[in-house]
Amino acid sequence: MYDFRSIYQAKDVADAIAALQRDPEAVLIAGGTDVLIKIREGKLAGCSLVSIHELRELSGVTMEEDGTLSIGALTTFRDVTYDPLVQKHLPVLGEAVDQAGGPQLRAAGTIGGNVCNGITSADSASTLVALDADLLVRGPAGERIVPISQWYKGMGKTALTHEEILLAVRIPKSHYQGWTGHYIKYAMRSAMDIATLGVSCLVKLSADKRRAEEVRLAFGVAGPVPMRAPHAEAVCAGLPVEAAAARIGQAALEDVNPRDSWRASKAFRLQLVKELSGRAFREAGRKGGARI
Structure with missing residues (x-):
């Protein structure tokens, strides 16, 4: 009990x-x-x-005047996935959290809890890192915004202090407008299992859809915390789509440091990084209109 x-x-x-x-x-x-x-x-x-379960003011998705999308910390995975604003502007995030657990968990689990548990395998984590989200928190001293790049402090540790509460996950307009993305979760089972590796790739294509002007690539379970792949992003920026798709996986190996565990060896996770990065990039590009 x-x-x-x-x-x-x-x-x-x-x-x-x-x-x-x-x-x-x-x-x-x-x-x-x-x-x-x-x-x-x-x-x-x-x-x-x-318990903050009944604080309805912390639920729901809204768009601020400057286009920033604000997702209340108590918004459930299911509500994130099916929210019209998320479906229109952040479908990659909706798709990612829709892979968390089973239907019962997605109806109860919240995006705030997924962020605050500090676990690198969290299904929202790599996509929020790729989106370079901001975390709005409040404590005795007032409110502050923590960039997600400064949020994760180690396995199961975050920048949130004991007396602070996460209010919302915020994604500025410039972080999603013009971008398309794709998330891939590799797990030992196809249902209700935590990720052996998670990869989220966002692509901003050129006007003619032939080049990857900018790329954001992020991983879960490729290190102690969810992480971006700055080397791979730099290598692929500006390349023709097919060239970027061919190079991104190998380039990403310079950015990651997965560990051996009972779920998978380091060598296997490195192979997943190499293979799944290309797959995620191709699908993100396809969603943006690239011919791949």
């Missing part, structure tokens, strides 16, 4: 922050798809919980 000492239902964000301040050992819970598993496994046995 679930061994926790108490649960406090926060009335609003300020109330949740105050509750975290009162108890330095309290654990924040939203959808619960990660926290409840840890409690059941004994990793958080006897903890006190602060």
Whole structure:
């Protein structure tokens, strides 16, 4: 069963922050798809919980006046996937989170929880890194924005302090307009398994659709944290589409450092990096109108 000492239902964000301040050992819970598993496994046995599950102001997707898309931290995977703004402007993100777990998990799990658990295999992670998203957080000192490039601090560690709450994931207009993308998740099973490797590729094509003007490539499980591939991006920028597709996988090997684990060896993950980078690039280019 679930061994926790108490649960406090926060009335609003300020109330949740105050509750975290009162108890330095309290654990924040939203959808619960990660926290409840840890409690059941004994990793958080006897903890006190602060629930923000009912804070509806942290749910939903909106577009700000400058075109920035803001995704509330409590927006479920399912709601991200089927939101009209996401489908129109960020389909690659919707497709990525639609590969998390099964239908039940996607109906309960939140994008905020997926970001805050700090896990490199999170299905949203590589795409949000490729999109160079910003994380809006609030704590006792007020609000601050953390670029996702500064968010992940190590395995299961993020820049979020104990008394802070993630409010929203924000993607500026310039980070998605004109870009098309594709996410590939390789897992040992085709259903309800965590990623052995995740790769997300975004491409901005030239007007004639023949060149890759800019490329963004990001990985999950290719290192201790979700990571961009700056060498591969630089190598492929400006190349004809077919040339970029042929070179991106080999170039990406300069950027990654996967580890051996019981799920896969380092050598196998390197082979996945090489192969899946090209596949993701080709499909991203095809979505943008390139003839590949």
